[in-house]
Amino acid sequence: MSKADAAAAILWAGATFYALFGGADFGGGFWDLIAGGPERGQRPRDTIQRSLTPVWEANHVWLIFVLVVLWTAFPSAFSAIFTTLYVPIALAALGIVLRGAGFAFRKSIVGLQGRRAMGATFAISSVLTPFFMGTVVGAIAAGNVPAEGNGDAFSSWIQPLPLLIGAMFVATGAYLAAVFLVGDARRAGDEEMERYFERRALGAAVAAGALALAGLFALHSEARYVFDRLTSQGLPLVIVSLLCGAALLVVLLRGRRRPLRPLAAGAVITVIWGWAVAQFPYLLPTTLRIDQAAAPDPTMTTIFIVFAVAAALVLPSLGLLYTLAQRDLLE
């Protein structure tokens, strides 16, 4: 494995963490959005807020990590992506601002009117942000980002594949969130909420599966390189993802609780790494290879050191945070 490939793997690892934890946070916002009126939606919204509050900021930092590794290790890819897809990227950034502010303000506002406005801001932007991020990923996979940048600002992402991937991002986040919330509700001894999110986890799993299937067709017509590799070199990962998804459905339908979270995470992780395998050796299929975009070796070495330090310091700290949160020591 070359240094550039290793740096790309670190980039993907960051993206995986963001998809799992950040994705679940966005999903929480999705369920908040469709929870219904203030009275009916009160309990699910409380459950969501309780499990999101202590962790969402730390989860958000994975996005910064991905951006920083991208512009440091693969600066030309960063520039090509940002000069082409600036419209969905700017919309995602707008969503991030509205979402963070809406969530933080809602917690501290007393009046119902203000709370509802902030809550709506948080919830709507929780859906729009992952959608636009998905279109960015879809446009890259479809090969719509030229290596030299300045691709078309609109036709690069307003295509079936990017839009489908956008919808898939929303559905996947909702699916992860529902699965995590089943566990949280169970821990809180709230059986009603447990059932509530269980039903939604099932629904989201089916929706995400259907979108993935549709995505496969779009991949076939719009991103042939990625499709071909996904169905050959990437096939084992796709199969594991399908198995995880199927097993999760069985576990849910039988009313069992274990191992819900690992299965949900497994289904998502394998898709992300399947995508990595399918794109390889391209960062921007099929115009920019990983080695072409790579920064000089000493920069890569620094990225490795930073990643090692992150693994040594950040992961245990995150573990501590999640443990404290899961034991209800934070509120």
Added chain:
Amino acid sequence: MLPFDPLPLAASASNLLAAREQMAFTLGFHIVLSCLGVALPATILVANYIGLKKGDEAALELAKRWSKAMALTFAVGAVTGTVLSFEFGLLWPHFMDRFGAAFGVAFAIEGIFFFIEAIFLAIYIYGWKRLGGWAHFWSGMPMVITGIGGAFSVVAANSWMNQPQGFTLDATGKVVDVEPVQVLLNPATGYEAPHMILAAYMVVGFLVASIYAVGMLKGRRDRLHRLGLLIPLTIGLIATPIQLFVGDTAAREVADHQPAKFAAMECIQESGDHQTEYVGGICTSDGVKAAIGIPDLDSYLVGFSADTKVIGLNDIPDDERPPANTMLHLAFDAMVGIGTALLALGAWTAVVWWKRRDIPRTPWFLRIVAVTGAASILALWCGWIVTEVGRQPWIVQGYMRTSEAVTDAEGIWFSFGLVLLLYAALGTGAVLVLRSMSRRWREQGAEDVQSPYAPQREEEPA
């Protein structure tokens, strides 16, 4: 969007201006919140420590309130910081394309610090009820260290733009080799990073103190307000003399290594010795108008002798001179003036405190403290104007012009307008929420001023 570009040059110049304005505005907004992220944890922990050590309920209550306010400002700061990372690509893609490999490492390190700070901030602010007193106190300590570390590394990236080094370019201008340590420890980091970290402590110290000064002026003279004034004010006043020393050193370094910036901020037109130091005034190509001039002082400040030669704008090529010299000069003067006034405030406070262990009795003392918060933020902005506008037309001094770095995408004025509206709402929202929190605390009054650790104190060995 027109199918053709009728005025290509004008359009791109306008794009550059829009991008610079948007960057300046979003950075100016974020920098205040990042000061809170850097220095508020230490301020809170001082109150927390006093509270635990002396069993002082008012100090504990302050720590608890400030940490709740910090939960909000940190959340807003996290999103405005994210916007800045997006803007690197949205506004300055060619800068990142060419130099990301060189100076990006500084951001990678900053990312780690920020990550750890976000984690322990969550543990600290949400751990008041269930974590034991001292365990909770120590859970806040990583925030102090990571706040300083994060500020150091992100300012190192900015310092590198002022004094770039640690990279090799090939014939096409591509970065082919990097020495990350040289990048991080470029000569400007040595004075810029401490200057910014101290600025953060001053902004937070004076800002928090000014809030309690207003409360005391309204007649709230309880122990909570006294401590709420004294703890942050002490921090700000201790940071001030160190800051003036660091700033003085920084100005000399700028004179040595970035002569164009120095000449512009001091309005020096002609190179030579025996340079006059101008205070205030308007910079024109034939000298400074309406300023107070102190003969020889500028030369003396740069080299401790009136014979020190200082480079003037006449030795800088026309197309490498910073714009808006009067604004730069006044911004620099305002920063130094505010710093000096705060030093005088510190001297006054220290003398009175030494004599009778109390703050000065006159209401003028509280009135002055009440404006130090706004004044220190103004000084902070002025400092960034000097360093950023003073580096123009360069984005990387001597290597890349800002005009080469800017995006070719259209509609930056539109996005800038949108950002203005969005941030106006964000700022208003944050202030309104903070005020409503403060009102709620006042209404709850005395019965809420109980030990934040109350239910656990007996059960858990702290």
